[in-house]
Each structure stands twice: as structure tokens, then as C-alpha cells.
Amino acid sequence: MAAEPNELRDDVLNxxxxxxxxxxxxxxxxxxxxxxxxxxxxxVGRRYILTxxxxxxxxxxLAVLMRIQLAGPEKTFLSADKYNQVFTMHGSTMxxxxxxxxxxxxxxxxVPLMVGTRNIAFPRLNAFSYxxxxxxxxxxxxxxxxxxxxxxxxxxxxxxxxxQFTPTKRADVWAQMITFTEVAALAVAVEIVVTxxxxxxxxxTLDRIPLFVWAMLVTAFLVMFAMPxxxxxxxxxxxxxxxxxxxxxSSSGGHPLLWQHLFWFFGHPEVYIIFIPGTGMVSAxxxxxxxxxxxxxxxxxxxxxxxxxxxxxxxVHHMFVTGLPQLGAALxxxxxxxxxVPSGLQIFCWLATLWDGRPVYRTPLLxxxxxxxxxxxxxxxxxxxxSVPIDTQVHDTYFVVAHFHYVLIGGAVFPLVxxxxxxxxxxxxxxxxxxxxxxxxxxxxxxxxxAFFPMxxxxxxxxxxxxxxxxxxxxxxxxxxxxxxxxxxxxFSFALLLANVxxxxxxxxLAGDNPWDASTLEWATSSPPPPQNFDxxxxxxxxxxxxxxxxxxxxxxxLSAERREVLLTSLAEAEPQIREASPEPSIWPLLAAIxxxxxxxxxxxxxxxxxxxxxxxxxTLIGWFWPTGSKEDEE
Amino acid sequence: xxxxxxxxxxxxxxxxxxxxxxPWWGAMGFMALEGMGFAIAIGAYLYLYAxxxxxxIGASPPDLWxxxxxxxxxxxxxxxxxxxxxxxxxxxxxxxxIGLIVMALIGIALLVLRGFEFAHLNTRxxxxxxxxxxxxxxxxxxxxxxTDVGDTxxxxxxxxxxxxxxxxxSDVTDNVFYWNFVVLAWLPLYVLLDWVPRL
Ligand code: HEM
Ligand SMILES: [Cu+2]
Numbered sequence: 001m002a003a004e005p006n007e008l009r010d011d012v013l014n015x016x017x018x019x020x021x022x023x024x025x026x027x028x029x030x031x032x033x034x035x036x037x038x039x040x041x042x043x044v045g046r047r048y049i050l051t052x053x054x055x056x057x058x059x060x061x062l063a064v065l066m067r068i069q070l071a072g073p074e075k076t077f078l079s080a081d082k083y084n085q086v087f088t089m090h091g092s093t094m095x096x097x098x099x100x101x102x103x104x105x106x107x108x109x110x111v112p113l114m115v116g117t118r119n120i121a122f123p124r125l126n127a128f129s130y131x132x133x134x135x136x137x138x139x140x141x142x143x144x145x146x147x148x149x150x151x152x153x154x155x156x157x158x159x160x161x162x163x164q165f166t167p168t169k170r171a172d173v174w175a176q177m178i179t180f181t182e183v184a185a186l187a188v189a190v191e192i193v194v195t196x197x198x199x200x201x202x203x204x205t206l207d208r209i210p211l212f213v214w215a216m217l218v219t220a221f222l223v224m225f226a227m228p229x230x231x232x233x234x235x236x237x238x239x240x241x242x243x244x245x246x247x248x249x250s251s252s253g254g255h256p257l258l259w260q261h262l263f264w265f266f267g268h269p270e271v272y273i274i275f276i277p278g279t280g281m282v283s284a285x286x287x288x289x290x291x292x293x294x295x296x297x298x299x300x301x302x303x304x305x306x307x308x309x310x311x312x313x314x315x316v317h318h319m320f321v322t323g324l325p326q327l328g329a330a331l332x333x334x335x336x337x338x339x340x341v342p343s344g345l346q347i348f349c350w351l352a353t354l355w356d357g358r359p360v361y362r363t364p365l366l367x368x369x370x371x372x373x374x375x376x377x378x379x380x381x382x383x384x385x386x387s388v389p390i391d392t393q394v395h396d397t398y399f400v401v402a403h404f405h406y407v408l409i410g411g412a413v414f415p416l417v418x419x420x421x422x423x424x425x426x427x428x429x430x431x432x433x434x435x436x437x438x439x440x441x442x443x444x445x446x447x448x449x450x451a452f453f454p455m456x457x458x459x460x461x462x463x464x465x466x467x468x469x470x471x472x473x474x475x476x477x478x479x480x481x482x483x484x485x486x487x488x489x490x491x492f493s494f495a496l497l498l499a500n501v502x503x504x505x506x507x508x509x510l511a512g513d514n515p516w517d518a519s520t521l522e523w524a525t526s527s528p529p530p531p532q533n534f535d536x537x538x539x540x541x542x543x544x545x546x547x548x549x550x551x552x553x554x555x556x557x558x559l560s561a562e563r564r565e566v567l568l569t570s571l572a573e574a575e576p577q578i579r580e581a582s583p584e585p586s587i588w589p590l591l592a593a594i595x596x597x598x599x600x601x602x603x604x605x606x607x608x609x610x611x612x613x614x615x616x617x618x619x620t621l622i623g624w625f626w627p628t629g630s631k632e633d634e635e
Numbered sequence: 636x637x638x639x640x641x642x643x644x645x646x647x648x649x650x651x652x653x654x655x656x657x658p659w660w661g662a663m664g665f666m667a668l669e670g671m672g673f674a675i676a677i678g679a680y681l682y683l684y685a686x687x688x689x690x691x692i693g694a695s696p697p698d699l700w701x702x703x704x705x706x707x708x709x710x711x712x713x714x715x716x717x718x719x720x721x722x723x724x725x726x727x728x729x730x731x732x733i734g735l736i737v738m739a740l741i742g743i744a745l746l747v748l749r750g751f752e753f754a755h756l757n758t759r760x761x762x763x764x765x766x767x768x769x770x771x772x773x774x775x776x777x778x779x780x781x782t783d784v785g786d787t788x789x790x791x792x793x794x795x796x797x798x799x800x801x802x803x804x805s806d807v808t809d810n811v812f813y814w815n816f817v818v819l820a821w822l823p824l825y826v827l828l829d830w831v832p833r834l
Contacts, residue, residue, distance in 0.1 A: 009645055121657055190664035198657055202642065224664065228672035232679065236771065245760050245767035247679075253692040253764035258682055262675065513636065524636055539641050552637040558645030567644060568657060576644050578651045581802075622789055627798050 010536065011557040018535050021561050026118065026531035029585055037585035039123035040531055044130050045109025046427065051134055052102035057494075058141065059093035062086050064491050067451070071484035073472040083468035084151035085170075089144050091154030092174065095270065096181045097137045099412055100223075103277035104188040106419060107216040109427065111192055113522035113529060114210050116201030116538045118566050119582050121194035122187075124589045124624060129187035131593030136180025139601060143173040150174035153466070155267060156237070158248040158259045163241045172241055172604045175234040180600060182227045189223035192216055197571055201521065202556060203540040204574045210520045211287075211300055215280025218304045219273055222311065226269035233262035243607055257322060264315035272311040274408060276304060278415035279346060282368050285415075285422050286350055288518040289365040290357025293544055296349040303342035303349075310339045317386055329388050336386035340379055347372060362516075363437030367418030370445045371410055378406030381456065396466075399459025405452045417444065417497060424501070425515045429527045430508030436500040444493035450486025454479040519544035524553055537567050540574070588624035595620045650802035652724065653812075662809050666816045669779060673820055676775055677827060680768045684831065692763035696832035701752035705745055706825050709818045712741045716814050723807035728799060731807055735791035738814065742784030749777050769828055776824055783817050786810060 010018055028038040038044065065086055069078040078086060112120045120126050143149050150170045152161040161171040196209070196217045209217075236247040237259070246252035248259050287294050294300060316332045350372065359365060381403040385391050394400060417440070424432050459465075463476050470476050514523035523546055525534050536555035542548035556576070559565050564582040569575055595616040602609030653659050684690050719734025753773060758766035790810055793803065 011640075011643065011645065122661055125661075186668055190661060190668070193664055194657060194660040198660055224668045225671050228668055229675045232672060232675045232771075236679070236767070239760075239767070239771070243760065245770070246762075246764045247683075247767050247771075249764070252762070253683065253687045254767070255683065255686050255764070258679060261682065262679065265675070536638060536640070546636075552639045554641040555638045556642045556644050557640045558643040558647075565649075567647075568651075568655065571654070576642070576647055577655050579644060579647050579649050580651075580657055581649065618785060621785075625789065627793070627803075 022532035041120040048105030055097040062090040067487040117199040128589035133184035189220040211283035212280035230266035275411040364422040371414035374410030397459035402455035425511030447489030592620035692765040694758035698755035
């Protein structure tokens with residue numbers, strides 16, 4: 001089973017010869033069909049990132065519409081009914097179509113490069129996951145544009161979302177969109193785990209894995225353990241609505257609180273699924289711009305893992321006002337507060353790194369510092385709502401809206417924009433403009449705080465969330481006006497980001513391999529990376545390979561140069577074990593996603609879709625797994 | 636960046652078995668999340684059980700025979716499954732083919748029995764929350780079973796074509812491994828569906 005003797009291997013080729021040969025083997029076929037067949041993690045990752053940002057734009061437009069409506073008392077810009085749809089679409093889009101997907105998308109692009117391999121594990125599944133995400137998102141938004149968008153809040157509480165109170169298709173659309181996006185998220189999670197476990201470059205032992213990769217690994221596990229819960233929940237909901245099951249119907253033994261348990265068992269970890277990748281981005285950016293490794297590498301990893309574990313114990317804190325037994329509530333309060341500890345530890349490690357380093361204040365680092373400030377504030381208000389008496393007070397007021405935007409935007413969006421500035425040169429081969437970047441940062445930072453800080457006060461003085469308007473005698477008008485102004489500034493900062501990207505794609509300075517002089521492997525190849533990622537797989541001997549081996553990178557030879565091969569290594573020590581075939585491009589993942597889409601959407605309208613929808617799915621799956629088109633099988 | 640070749644990997648094998656291979660880890664991943672799905676569904680069952688004064692609601696417990704016969708078959712199926720496993724590890728094509736066919740037939744028999752099991756639940760999905768949750772759990776496990784049987788059939792067919800390359804034996808062992816999970820997942824569900832309502 002060793003190499004066939006006449007096989008072309010990379011040790012007989014060198015330099016340009018090797019590059020061109022590998023490019024031929026690994027490139028995505030040309031033309032439209034070729035593009036639809038692509039299984040290159042970079043191509044899929046780029047699409048994923050762009051699509052997720054498109055959804056950020058859409059969700060952001062809705063946010064601005066809400067803030068216009070709320071800028072003054074008794075405005076009639078949006079009707080009550082429209083407002084319900086708009087906040088539901090905003091929350092659902094942000095959580096399911098932007099925040100989680102964008103983080104996974106960055107992982108899809110970056111993790112294989114950072115662990116030094118040629119493609120993600122299960123590239124076809126990866127392509128399938130992207131199509132599912134795209135179709136699910138388009139389905140939700142098309143429904144919205146045709147006026148059947150959901151209007152029951154991003155957590156669709158029953159009985160509000162049950163047939164009795166929402167007889168139209170709105171809640172079905174919501175529930176099925178969940179299934180689409182979760183299928184996508186789960187697939188990517190499995191790919192990330194296996195990529196990190198098995199595809200790491202030789203020598204990349206567990207204590208040499210980059211912190212961003214660690215963060216994505218923990219996130220992938222959170223996805224795998226949290227998302228099945230929401231899938232069970234939304235499937236039960238849609239069954240209740242379509243075929244009369246009684247899961248949530250209290251007249252037949254069902255229970256509305258079951259929904260809340262299932263939802264929050266997912267919904268709370270969800271926040272960490274969004275936040276933990278953010279911390280990974282922060283660690284990566286910080287090390288590069290502080291010009292030293294992050295202090296307390298093991299502490300950071302243990303914090304990540306601890307945060308992951310604790311996040312599961314916390315779902316009940318969303319249900320304090322539902323009347324839980326006393327002891328239970330006390331316990332959950334304690335564990336809600338406990339989770340501040342690992343987050344705090346990480347923050348100390350980052351601050352120490354900055355302190356001890358020689359920081360270079362470029363745009364990515366500015367966003368990281370903005371993150372630290374905002375996130376600490378969000379954490380403080382979080383500790384407040386974690387306590388039962390305060391939660392009972394501010395429950396469903398704007399205090400909560402303020403809190404979770406501080407956490408979500410501070411914890412995820414700021415690091416994310418930093419990450420865009422940081423990795424754009426790698427992905428696009430060109431630098432983003434630093435001048436525009438600084439404007440971008442300051443407008444975002446100021447705009448954000450002006451938009452969301454006043455909401456704390458609004459909440460404390462009693463403004464409830466999810467109201468489409470309020471009367472003038474409530475004295476909420478001034479703060480709301482300020483908040484809306486801030487929101488416009490914040491939104492404008494994203495327009496600057498977009499302008500910067502568009503401008504720099506053509507006019508930006510050429511990046512070169514490693515413009516920031518960073519230490520991790522993605523910077524060891526050209527920008528943008530070639531289809532094969534690396535001409536030769538690197539060997540890792542240090543936690544910061546490019547800093548330690550800056551003279552010459554140790555690499556392996558002996559992989560096939562005429563077919564797609566990746567190197568598998570052992571779990572802990574990353575010792576080379578197998579040269580495994582990596583799948584060729586294929587149209588089947590797209591066809592499978594189309595079949596699944598027809599099945600999912602059809603089943604909203606008729607249960608029979610389960611019958612006629614299954615065979616096409618089966619056919620496409622067989623086509624997908626049937627080993628044609630893979631070179632090894634055609635010898 | 637300059638490069639120094641420090642290692643030659645050309646004599647490594649091009650496929651492997653179990654935790655050495657990528658697909659095995661993929662199977663592990665899917666087992667983890669499917670297992671989680673079952674755990675959540677069991678949690679939902681127990682929750683409904685706890686909040687309802689009577690259980691089962693307005694129905695008698697399921698008839699025991701279909702689930703019990705299935706359970707026996709599941710347990711016995713481990714024997715031919717292991718036979719297939721060994722055949723695949725030794726790369727014995729003829730034996731692996733036989734093993735796959737037997738396993739496919741067992742799977743199909745179980746699917747047929749599953750039909751009877753639905754018919755003998757003694758409740759409809761729309762009778763009560765009890766009916767809903769037992770149909771959901773049984774439905775989940777049936778989907779799980781059906782995909783595995785589909786996979787086994789396709790693999791069996793594959794082993795009769797020119798694609799029956801040595802590396803395919805690794806796929807066969809993964810299929811075997813996955814079947815063990817299907818069996819393992821069934822056991823708690825059997826207790827839950829057939830015995831808990833009799834408590
Ligand atoms: C320009 C930035 C944003 C603005 C101005 C904004 C504004 C708002 C407002 C005013 C609400 C409250 C609606 C109400 O209760 O009446 C809201 C809800 C919400 N926002 Fe945002 N938001 C922004 C960005 C984000 C981001 C980036 C995320 C997530 C990553 C997010 C997630 C949510 C969620 C989950 C809700 C709850 C929706 C619901 O109750 O169903 N928002 N947002
Ligand atoms: Cu929470």
C-alpha cells in the first residue's frame with residue numbers, strides 16, 4: 001500500500017515545476033459549472049464569509065429601520081405588525097445567518113491553512129453545508145419579502161408561535177430555516193473537529209496549536225452538543241403545526257416550557273458559539289501586533305474549555321421569571337456568575353501580553369482594544385442580569401437589549417472586523433487602507449456606545465423591549481433619539497468597511513506572504529494561497545513556527561503530485577500516519593442541497609413531501625459517495 | 636520562504652483503519668451529534684413524563700413484541716457484523732461481500748419490523764403529548780436506521796464493482812462500527828419506549 005512505484009511524487013519535482021503540477025491537481029475547474037463544483041476550502045470559505053456579511057447587511061438595514069421607528073414617540077414609520085416582523089427577522093438573521101455562519105466561515109477558510117494542510121476534512125460536505133446555508137437564508141428572506149416572514153421573535157416562544165396564535169406560514173418558515181442553518185452548522189463543526197484532530201502538520205502537538213484553532217475546536221464541540229437541541233425543538237414545533245402533534249399543547253399533556261428548555265439549552269451556548277471564535281481572533285491579532293506570543297497559552301486554552309463546559313449549565317438563567325424552584329435558581333445564578341471567571345482570566349492574559357509586548361497600533365489591534373472595553377462593560381451588565389432579583393426587575397426591558405448587544409457586538413463583531421483587517425491581505429492578496437480603517441474603527445466604537453449605552457438607562461426607567469412605539473409622556477424620547485443617532489453612525493462605519501474592501505481589492509498595496517510578520521502557518525504561503533495551499537507540508541517544531549524558524553521552514557516530501565493527497569497525523573503528537581486521498585470537485589453536493597431544499601420547503605406545505613422528497617435526496621447522496629471522479633479509482 | 640526537507644513520507648500507507656483514518660473520525664463526529672439528538676429527545680420524553688400526572692396519556696403502553704423482537708435481532712446482528720469486520724480487516728473480498736449482504740438483509744428486516752412497531756404503539760402522534768414524543772423518538776431512530784441500511788446497501792453494491800479496491804475495506808469497517816452505534820442507541824430507547832410506560 002505504499003506508493004505505487006510509477007507514481008509522480010513531489011520529491012522528484014522542485015520549485016516552479018512542483019507548484020504548477022500541484023496547482024493543476026488541486027485547482028477548481030474553470031467555468032460556471034466548475035465554480036459550482038468547487039470543494040476547495042478557500043473558495044467555499046470565501047463564499048461563506050461574503051454570504052454571511054451580506055446577511056449582516058440585511059440584518060443591519062432592519063436594525064436601522066427599527067431605530068428610525070423608535071427615534072421619537074408615536075412614529076408611524078413602521079406599523080406594529082411590520083415591527084414584529086422586522087425585529088424577528090433582525091434577531092434571526094443576526095444569530096442564525098450572520099454570527100454563527102461567519103465564524104464558521106472564517107474557520108473554513110483559515111483552519112486548514114493554520115494547521116498546515118491542503119484542504120479541510122470532508123470537502124464535499126463542506127460545499128454541501130455552504131449551499132444549505134445559502135438556500136436556507138434565501139428562503140427566509142424571500143418569505144419576508146413576500147410578507148410571510150416570521151414575526152414571533154428570534155426565539156419563537158410557544159404558544160405564540162403555535163398554530164392557534166400564528167395560523168399563517170410565518171412560524172413554519174422560521175422553524176424550517178432553523179433546520180437548514182443547523183444542518184450547515186453541524187456539518188462544518190464535524191469538519192473542523194476532524195481537520196484539527198487529523199490533518200495537522202507533523203509536529204503540531206496539542207500545545208502548539210494556534211489559539212484561534214483551539215477556539216474554533218471548542219466552538220465546534222459546542223455546536224455539536226448545543227444544536228441538536230434546537231433541531232429537536234424546531235422539528236417538534238413544525239410537527240405540532242403541520243400534523244397536529246401535541247408537544248407544546250398544554251390541553252393534551254404537552255408543555256410550553258419544554259420549548260423554553262430546548263431552546264435555551266441551545267440558545268445560551270449559542271452566545272458562546274459566537275463569542276469564543278471572537279476570542280480566538282483576538283488572540284491571533286494580539287500576538288501579532290504585540291509582537292510576542294500570548295502570555296499564558298495554557299491558561300487561555302483551559303479558559304476556553306471551561307467556558308464551553310459552563311455555558312451548558314446556564315440555560316435556565318433565561319427562565320428565571322418562569323417560576324423555578326428556589327434552590328435551582330440559586331444554583332444557576334452561581335454558575336452564571338462563575339462563567340465570568342474564565343473570561344476574566346483570558347482578558348488578564350491579553351492585557352499582560354499587550355503590557356509586555358511592543359504593541360503596534362494598526363487597525364486590527366484597535367478593534368481588539370475596542371472589543372476588550374465593550375466586552376468588559378457587557379460582562380458587567382451580564383453579571384447583573386445573572387442575579388435573580390435584578391433579572392426579575394429588568395426582564396424584557398431595554399436593559400437586556402443593551403446587555404446582549406454589548407456582548408454580541410463587543411464580543412463578536414469587533415473582533416470580527418479586526419479579523420477582516422487582519423486576514424484580508426491573506427485572502428485577497430492586498431492590504432486594506434489603514435486610513436479608512438482608523439475612521440472605520442473610531443466611528444464604530446463611538447457610534448456603538450452612543451447607540452447602545454442609553455438603552456441601559458431606558459431599560460432601568462422601564463422601557464420594555466419589542467414595543468413598536470411609546471408615548472411622549474414616558475420621557476423616553478431623548479435617549480431614544482440619541483440611541484438612533486448612534487445607530488446611524490455605527491451603521492455608517494460598516495459602509496466605510498465595505499468601501500475599504502471594494503477599493504482595496506483593486507487599489508490596495510500588494511500584501512506579500514506575511515505583511516504583518518505574524519507567526520502562524522497561514523502566513524507561510526503566498527497571498528492569496530494557491531489551490532494546494534502549500535507546495536510542501538510544513539513541519540512544526542515550535543508554537544510560533546514562523547518566528548522560530550524564520551530562516552528556513554522545515555517541510556516534508558513524498559506526497560503524491562498527481563492526485564489529491566493530504567497527510568494524516570496522530571491525534572496528540574501529530575506524527576505522520578497516512579497519505580489519504582482528498583475528494584475531487586463534484587456537482588453532487590449542490591444537487592444534494594437542492595434536493596434537500598425541495599424536501600424541506602415542500603414539507604411545510606404538504607406532509608407528502610416527505611414521501612416524494614426522499615428519493616431525490618437518496619439519489620444525490622449516492623451520487624455524492626459513489627467513488628467516480630476520484631483518480632485513485634480510475635487507475 | 637526557504638524550505639528544508641526534513642522528512643520523507645512516501646512510504647506511508649494511503650489508507651488505514653479505525654482512528655488512523657479520516658472517515659472514522661467523521662463517523663465519530665456524526666455519532667456524537669446524533670447521540671446528542673437522542674439524548675435531547677429522551678430528555679424531552681422524561682420531561683413530559685414528569686409534568687404529566689398520568690403516563691401514558693389516554694393510551695395503553697406499546698405492545699411489547701415488535702420492540703422486543705427487534706432488540707433480540709439487534710443484539711444477534713453483532714455477530715455477523717463482527718464477521719464482516721474481520722473479513723474487511725483481512726481484506727477477504729468474498730467474505731466481506733457475504734457479510735455486507737447479510738447485514739443489509741438484517742437491516743431491511745428491522746425496517747419491516749419497525750413498521751409493525753409503529754402500528755403497535757397503541758397511540759397516534761396526535762392523541763396526546765405522549766403519542767407525539769413516542770412517534771418522534773421512534774421516527775428519529777428509524778431515520779437513523781434507514782440511512783445506515785441505505786449506506787450498507789450502497790457499500791455492498793460497490794463491493795461487486797470495479798471500485799472494490801483495498802481501501803474500500805476501510806469503509807466497510809467504518810460501516811460496521813457505525814452499526815454498533817445504531818444498536819447501542821436503540822437499547823435505551825427500547826427501555827424508554829416499551830418499559831417506562833409500564834412503571
Ligand atoms: C447596527 C447594529 C444594531 C442595531 C442598531 C440593533 C438594534 C436592535 C434593536 C433596537 C433591537 C430591539 C428590538 C425590540 O426589542 O424592539 C434589537 C434586537 C435584537 N438584536 Fe440587534 N441591533 C444591531 C446589531 C445586532 C447584531 C450584530 C446582533 C447579533 C449578532 C443583533 C442581535 C439582536 C437580537 C438577537 C435581537 C432580539 C430580537 C428579538 O427580540 O426577536 N443585533 N436589535
Ligand atoms: Cu444565557
